[in-house]
Amino acid sequence: MEFKTVKMEIPQEANIIIGQTHFIKTTEDLYEIMVNSVPGIKFGIAFCESSGPCLIRAEGNDEELKSTAIKNASALGAGHSFVILLRKAFPINLLNSIKNCREVCSIFCATANSVEVIVAETNQGRGVMGVVDGFKPKGIEEEKDIKERKKFLREIGYKL
Numbered sequence: 001m002e003f004k005t006v007k008m009e010i011p012q013e014a015n016i017i018i019g020q021t022h023f024i025k026t027t028e029d030l031y032e033i034m035v036n037s038v039p040g041i042k043f044g045i046a047f048c049e050s051s052g053p054c055l056i057r058a059e060g061n062d063e064e065l066k067s068t069a070i071k072n073a074s075a076l077g078a079g080h081s082f083v084i085l086l087r088k089a090f091p092i093n094l095l096n097s098i099k100n101c102r103e104v105c106s107i108f109c110a111t112a113n114s115v116e117v118i119v120a121e122t123n124q125g126r127g128v129m130g131v132v133d134g135f136k137p138k139g140i141e142e143e144k145d146i147k148e149r150k151k152f153l154r155e156i157g158y159k160l
Contacts, residue, residue, distance in 0.1 A: 005132070006119055011065065014112070015111060016083065016109070017086070017110045018083055018084075019108055023102075030045050030059070030084065034086070044067065044069035044070070045066070046073035046082065046083050047073065048076065050079025056074055065085040065086065066085075072085075076117055108130070111134065
C-alpha cells in the first residue's frame, strides 16, 4: 500500500465538498439536492464509479465548476468518492440534505480552504484516508478577532 496526497483545485469564490457514496444514481440525487436547496446556486458534481465500467459520472449547471469537479475526481481516483464545487451558496446550506441522501456514506470536508486529500493506493484501487483542510492554527483568538468574526457573520447574513 502506498499513501499519496492529492491537491484539489478550487476555483475562485467556490467551495468544495468531498464525500463517499455507494450508488450510480448519486449524481442525479445530488443534482436535485443542489437545485432544490438554494435558488441560483451554481455547481458541478463528479462521482467516481467503482464497479462495472468505473466511469467518472458528472452533472452540474456550471461548466467551469463541472469540468473542475471532473478534474478533481479524476486526480482523486478513489472508488465511490464524489466532489462537489459550488458558488452562490455555502456548504452549510446543503450539508444536512447531502448527509440525508440515501446513498451518501460520509462527508470528508466542506470548505473554501486549500484541500489536500490523503489517499491509500493498493493493487485494487484507491481509498480516501482523510483530508487536510486549510492550514494549522497560528494563534488564539483575541478580542479584536472575536469582533471581526461576529462582524463577518452579520455581513454574510448568518447572524442578526
